[in-house]
Amino acid sequence: xxxxxxxxxxxxxxxxxxxxxxxxxxxxxxxxxxxxxxxxxxxxxxxxxxxxxxxxxxxxxxxxxxxxxxxxxxxxxxxxxxxxxxxxxxxxxxxxxxxxxxxxxxxxxxxxxxxxxxxxxxxxxxxxxxxxxxxxxxxxxxxxxxxxxxxxxxxx
Amino acid sequence: xxxxxxxxxxxxxxxxxxxxxxxxxxxxxxxxxxxxxxxxxxxxxxxxxxxxxxxxxxxxxxxxxxxxxxxxxxxxxxxxxxxxxxxxxxxxxxxxxxxxxxxxxxxxxxxxxxxxxxxxxxxxxxxxxxxxxxxxxxxxxxxxxxxxxxxxxxxxxxxxxxxxxxxxxxxxxxxxxxxxxxxxxxxxxxxxxxxxxxxxxxxxxxxxxxxxxxxxxxxxxxxxxxxxxxxxxxxxxxxxxxxxxxxxxxxxxxxxxxxxxxxxxxxxxxxxxxxxxxxxxxxxxxxxxxxxxxxxxxxxxxxxxxxxxxxxxxxxxxxxxxxxxxxxxxxxxxxxxxxxxxxxxxxxxxxxxxxxxxxxxxxxxxxxxxxxxxxxxxxxxxxxxxxxxxxxxxxxxxxxxxxxxxxxxxxxxxxxxxxxxxxxxxxx
Numbered sequence: 001x002x003x004x005x006x007x008x009x010x011x012x013x014x015x016x017x018x019x020x021x022x023x024x025x026x027x028x029x030x031x032x033x034x035x036x037x038x039x040x041x042x043x044x045x046x047x048x049x050x051x052x053x054x055x056x057x058x059x060x061x062x063x064x065x066x067x068x069x070x071x072x073x074x075x076x077x078x079x080x081x082x083x084x085x086x087x088x089x090x091x092x093x094x095x096x097x098x099x100x101x102x103x104x105x106x107x108x109x110x111x112x113x114x115x116x117x118x119x120x121x122x123x124x125x126x127x128x129x130x131x132x133x134x135x136x137x138x139x140x141x142x143x144x145x146x147x148x149x150x151x152x153x154x155x156x
Numbered sequence: 157x158x159x160x161x162x163x164x165x166x167x168x169x170x171x172x173x174x175x176x177x178x179x180x181x182x183x184x185x186x187x188x189x190x191x192x193x194x195x196x197x198x199x200x201x202x203x204x205x206x207x208x209x210x211x212x213x214x215x216x217x218x219x220x221x222x223x224x225x226x227x228x229x230x231x232x233x234x235x236x237x238x239x240x241x242x243x244x245x246x247x248x249x250x251x252x253x254x255x256x257x258x259x260x261x262x263x264x265x266x267x268x269x270x271x272x273x274x275x276x277x278x279x280x281x282x283x284x285x286x287x288x289x290x291x292x293x294x295x296x297x298x299x300x301x302x303x304x305x306x307x308x309x310x311x312x313x314x315x316x317x318x319x320x321x322x323x324x325x326x327x328x329x330x331x332x333x334x335x336x337x338x339x340x341x342x343x344x345x346x347x348x349x350x351x352x353x354x355x356x357x358x359x360x361x362x363x364x365x366x367x368x369x370x371x372x373x374x375x376x377x378x379x380x381x382x383x384x385x386x387x388x389x390x391x392x393x394x395x396x397x398x399x400x401x402x403x404x405x406x407x408x409x410x411x412x413x414x415x416x417x418x419x420x421x422x423x424x425x426x427x428x429x430x431x432x433x434x435x436x437x438x439x440x441x442x443x444x445x446x447x448x449x450x451x452x453x454x455x456x457x458x459x460x461x462x463x464x465x466x467x468x469x470x471x472x473x474x475x476x477x478x479x480x481x482x483x484x485x486x487x488x489x490x491x492x493x494x495x496x497x498x499x500x501x502x503x504x505x506x507x508x509x510x511x512x513x514x515x516x517x518x519x520x521x522x523x524x525x526x527x528x529x530x531x532x533x534x535x536x537x538x539x540x541x542x543x544x545x546x547x548x549x550x551x552x553x554x555x556x557x558x559x560x561x562x563x564x565x566x567x568x569x570x571x572x573x574x575x576x577x578x579x580x581x582x583x584x
Contacts (some may be wrong), residue, residue, distance in 0.1 A: 040352055040355075041351070045356045046356075047356055047360070072480065092499065093334065093337040094482045095479070095482055105567070106483070106485060106566065106567055107330065107334060108499065108500040109500065121500075122499065122500050124503070
């Protein structure tokens with residue numbers, strides 16, 4: 001095209017061809033990107049259920065803290081009350097260990113007290129508490145998708 | 157040394173029809189043929205026919221970029237061989253490592269070579285970056301090549317990170333856990349990014365296969381492409397930087413400034429930054445044999461060094477991944493321990509903000525520091541401010557890495573390496 005010509009000289013035909021071309025190219029690129037990213041987001045997860053049965057209440061002695069390996073939680077019984085504490089460190093996801101008066105994370109040294117509150121270290125939030133209920137067949141039922149406060153107990 | 161008879165045979169072969177069809181020039185006998193040999197060969201043509209003799213001085217560049225490239229090639233070859241046995245399955249991956257160690261012929265040495273070459277590549281890419289910085293070689297017109305170099309540094313670290321997950325040992329499992337959780341702290345996209353990287357909420361089979369795909373095809377293909385561009389730009393941006401580089405090598409010739417009475421070949425229209433512009437012919441030597449010989453010698457040395465390490469030291473392999481018990485302390489490989497030390501104070505500041513700012517600063521550096529003084533000399537006096545800032549950052553990084561590596565014991569508590577670990581270690 002002649003560069004000295006003014007802008008008005010772009011014909012209607014050229015304009016529509018350009019507009020259509022760029023629109024099609026942009027759409028093709030964006031649609032491919034969105035499609036590819038969406039493809040990588042899984043629709044079905046083959047992961048253990050977040051709700052699990054933790055056995056009979058009588059399995060846990062009084063004043064005990066039991067680590068459940070598969071589910072990475074602590075089941076805590078005090079008298080006739082039951083609670084469930086996540087063993088997942090809120091810092092970077094390592095599994096915390098039971099210590100004398102709390103929980104110690106081996107990865108970056110966070111320390112949590114018995115209520116899951118951060119006492120020292122880089123963890124930004126307290127450990128999470130999960131809802132404990134009693135199933136119809138009298139088993140403890142933990143739901144890891146339901147977060148509760150540390151003052152919430154299952155009383156039997 | 158070649159025996160005369162083999163040499164005769166070779167000279168006969170390269171003059172036959174078949175030999176000529178393959179090599180075109182053959183072993184060069186004259187200066188013209190030396191130049192032709194460089195230009196007509198696919199493998200050699202990325203390099204100039206003649207090279208500045210100052211660029212060949214080993215004490216200037218130390219060949220650090222070339223060593224990085226050789227390590228990358230060693231990693232491609234050993235990695236491809238390892239792929240013939242490796243299975244990206246959480247159940248089988250660890251057993252494959254044991255097979256490589258004890259059953260497969262040369263499996264141990266190949267895995268060792270792959271691991272040590274990877275460690276060396278991190279070291280040499282970093283050293284290469286330091287060399288380019290301290291000689292001011294990132295300045296105009298090489299700004300963008302510095303940016304590509306920063307990308308290659310990140311790709312090198314990404315390749316290392318995705319690589320040491322594959323054995324599915326304790327290091328692998330807890331590194332992927334910690335690494336993806338750091339990603340989750342990124343603003344806005346963090347949790348989604350973690351979900352995308354892991355292919356779910358928990359570290360497991362889906363995560364392993366994703367990191368495997370990244371490690372064996374996505375990142376190496378991208379790195380290979382970037383290396384090609386990096387080398388191409390070295391040629392196009394004025395050749396290797398060198399001492400006493402005349403400033404007029406970087407003049408930019410506008411098309412409109414060229415006299416119009418003459419027709420131009422494409423080479424003449426190229427930017428005025430080729431190594432030939434504004435240069436005395438006496439400074440130039442033929443790449444064949446001066447450059448080629450040094451390069452091949454260096455290749456031999458690099459292979460020998462990696463092989464030496466691989467024969468005498470075994471690559472680490474921890475216990476099989478155990479999602480229940482992190483090792484105590486749970487440490488990343490040394491090049492991430494500075495970062496781990498930072499995140500042990502604050503993930504957001506140490507794991508997201510500081511690395512983010514550091515990478516941004518590195519990318520912007522050639523566009524911020526634009527003075528043309530002191531290029532081509534180590535620690536040039538004119539660049540004292542830039543050099544000081546860079547050195548301070550470097551020392552901080554080294555100190556943090558040293559603390560993370562040597563001074564952190566169980567529960568990431570402070571511990572002097574010369575003292576025996578106290579009895580306070582909890583075994584779990």
